[in-house]
Amino acid sequence: TTQKLLKSELLSFTSAEESQAEASFYNNENESVSITVVGASGDLAKKKIFPALFALYYEDCLPKHFTIFGYARSKMTDAELRTMVSKTLTCRIDKRENCGEKMDEFLKRCFYHSGQYDSQENFAALDKKLKEHENGKASNRLFYLSIPPNIFIDAVKCASSSASSGNGWTRVIVEKPFGRDSESSAALTKSLKQYLREDQIFRIDHYLGKELVENLSVLRFSNLIFEPLWSRQYIRNVQFIFSEDFGTEGRGGYFDNYGIIRDIMQNHLLQILALFAMETPVSLDAEDIRNEKVKVLRSMRPLELGTMVIGQYKSHTKGGVTYPAYTDDKTVPKGSLTPTFAAAALFIDNARWDGVPFLMKAGKALHKKGAEIRVQFRHVPGNLYNRTFGTDLDRATNELVIRVQPDEAIYLKINNKVPGLGMKLDRSHLNLHYAARYSKEIPDAYERLLLDAIEGERRLFIRSDELDAAWSLFTPVLKELEEKRVVPEYYPYGSRGPVGAHYLAARYNVRWG
Numbered sequence: 001t002t003q004k005l006l007k008s009e010l011l012s013f014t015s016a017e018e019s020q021a022e023a024s025f026y027n028n029e030n031e032s033v034s035i036t037v038v039g040a041s042g043d044l045a046k047k048k049i050f051p052a053l054f055a056l057y058y059e060d061c062l063p064k065h066f067t068i069f070g071y072a073r074s075k076m077t078d079a080e081l082r083t084m085v086s087k088t089l090t091c092r093i094d095k096r097e098n099c100g101e102k103m104d105e106f107l108k109r110c111f112y113h114s115g116q117y118d119s120q121e122n123f124a125a126l127d128k129k130l131k132e133h134e135n136g137k138a139s140n141r142l143f144y145l146s147i148p149p150n151i152f153i154d155a156v157k158c159a160s161s162s163a164s165s166g167n168g169w170t171r172v173i174v175e176k177p178f179g180r181d182s183e184s185s186a187a188l189t190k191s192l193k194q195y196l197r198e199d200q201i202f203r204i205d206h207y208l209g210k211e212l213v214e215n216l217s218v219l220r221f222s223n224l225i226f227e228p229l230w231s232r233q234y235i236r237n238v239q240f241i242f243s244e245d246f247g248t249e250g251r252g253g254y255f256d257n258y259g260i261i262r263d264i265m266q267n268h269l270l271q272i273l274a275l276f277a278m279e280t281p282v283s284l285d286a287e288d289i290r291n292e293k294v295k296v297l298r299s300m301r302p303l304e305l306g307t308m309v310i311g312q313y314k315s316h317t318k319g320g321v322t323y324p325a326y327t328d329d330k331t332v333p334k335g336s337l338t339p340t341f342a343a344a345a346l347f348i349d350n351a352r353w354d355g356v357p358f359l360m361k362a363g364k365a366l367h368k369k370g371a372e373i374r375v376q377f378r379h380v381p382g383n384l385y386n387r388t389f390g391t392d393l394d395r396a397t398n399e400l401v402i403r404v405q406p407d408e409a410i411y412l413k414i415n416n417k418v419p420g421l422g423m424k425l426d427r428s429h430l431n432l433h434y435a436a437r438y439s440k441e442i443p444d445a446y447e448r449l450l451l452d453a454i455e456g457e458r459r460l461f462i463r464s465d466e467l468d469a470a471w472s473l474f475t476p477v478l479k480e481l482e483e484k485r486v487v488p489e490y491y492p493y494g495s496r497g498p499v500g501a502h503y504l505a506a507r508y509n510v511r512w513g
């Protein structure tokens with residue numbers, strides 16, 4: 001249908017030669033791609049990975065000869081896997097179309113193999129099945145490690161030695177968390193590199209696959225009006241805000257070992273910050289972009305306890321409904337001090353950003369769900385209109401808001417005159433509201449990232465030196481928080497979070513947007 005994405009549309013950033021190579025890879029009768037979802041019985045596989053693979057299939061974005069295998073310890077037949085997967089598939093791309101037929105076609109390409117994560121023998125049996133499906137074609141294999149991190153290495157060891165491709169590529173998508181601190185992350189990288197080259201490792205941060213995060217560089221580097229303003233000269237502060245209106249529901253066991261700083265700030269928000277603040281890359285090549293991201297991360301000051309606030313949600317009753325405290329979760333140890341909220345001020349000590357506070361705020365069980373970037377500009381010098389705004393100078397400054405989710409939008413707050421004979425100023429929005437501007441559904445982040453991994457495009461995946469730089473910024477403060485057993489500020493479930501976050505921002509003359 002016309003709704004469907006053309007492959008050429010997806011590849012519009014690649015050269016004609018690259019597009020041709022991609023096209024032949026997609027249609028080549030002699031090539032096959034096998035995607036193995038390791039941990040296929042789990043939450044992420046059901047919720048995100050299989051639906052994203054179906055969306056890619058629906059959009060004709062999967063290579064002609066592809067096979068999907070689920071791998072996990074649970075006993076399941078192919079038919080049972082298909083039933084499980086079918087429950088999570090939707091016709092979200094084109095709701096008018098009955099995509100039942102497409103779903104059936106897709107499900108016929110899905111198979112299951114039960115095995116242990118540390119068994120060479122079980123992976124060798126998988127290899128045998130993969131070969132049968134590859135039917136003598138060049139085999140390209142993608143393994144998606146959708147399993148808890150303590151079994152990553154076992155699975156990589158077995159997959160790489162017993163089920164890697166003999167005559168094509170082998171790539172492994174690794175889910176977060178990539179360690180808990182610099183030391184454990186370095187150990188994980190070292191172990192992974194025993195079995196894989198860096199170019200085979202695709203460390204996923206799904207925030208990099210979100211449409212508005214992808215658009216950040218386009219906004220900056222293809223619009224003359226923004227790039228000249230993108231520095232300490234014009235920008236007063238930048239805010240990266242993540243909030244969820246629900247608690248750790250069901251994932252308390254995982255969460256308690258990590259906390260919001262490791263779960264959201266060190267990866268999702270820091271990655272967005274790096275893209276926001278990096279210098280212009282030499283090209284759009286993955287290595288050029290990742291080089292710039294590393295540089296900016298390495299120019300940052302490690303976080304300090306004095307410029308941070310941590311919080312944890314407590315129970316709250318509203319309208320006769322009682323919402324639980326974090327520690328009411330049965331999988332969370334009683335008396336846990338793990339932060340479910342954090343706010344911090346970060347600084348980039350380079351010529352472009354010297355002195356500009358980059359504020360981050362992330363929390364669970366807050367009053368709303370959303371993720372956004374707010375860029376607050378400086379005051380207009382000698383503003384003729386100061387009197388009209390009175391002393392509330394904040395009201396007179398421009399602000400650019402990139403609403404990553406929900407209801408994607410980019411809007412710029414400007415000052416304008418209220419129409420009429422008097423001279424009264426008003427604040428208005430120049431608004432790019434995605435739902436109004438584009439009729440097509442925005443793809444899920446996992447769709448873009450899976451497609452990139454199949455194509456070998458590394459731009460949106462985290463390189464090991466980026467990861468090291470990110471952990472160096474957070475490890476000292478995480479250690480200090482844990483060693484000193486810092487007690488979080490408690491905030492009611494469904495509130496705006498601890499008031500401490502407002503005092504923190506006020507220290508930098510900033511108001512959270």
Ligand code: NDP
Binds near residue numbers: 041042045145146148
């Ligand atoms: P699950 O806890 O659901 O685990 C996935 C599968 O791994 C399970 O179905 C189970 O399969 C197997 N498994 C679970 N625990 C163990 C264990 N202790 N030893 C051996 N095998 C085990 O994880 P998720 O699907 O939630 O997440 C997968 C990965 O993705 C994790 O690294 C997680 O941090 C990451 N992630 C998850 C997100 C989410 O929303 N769920 C979001 C972002 C990242 P079986 O018993 O059949 O072998």
Ligand code: BG6
Binds near residue numbers: 263
């Ligand atoms: C994951 C975190 O990485 O991102 C979760 O582990 C969080 O705690 C999730 O809920 C948020 O992702 P999204 O795409 O729903 O904003």
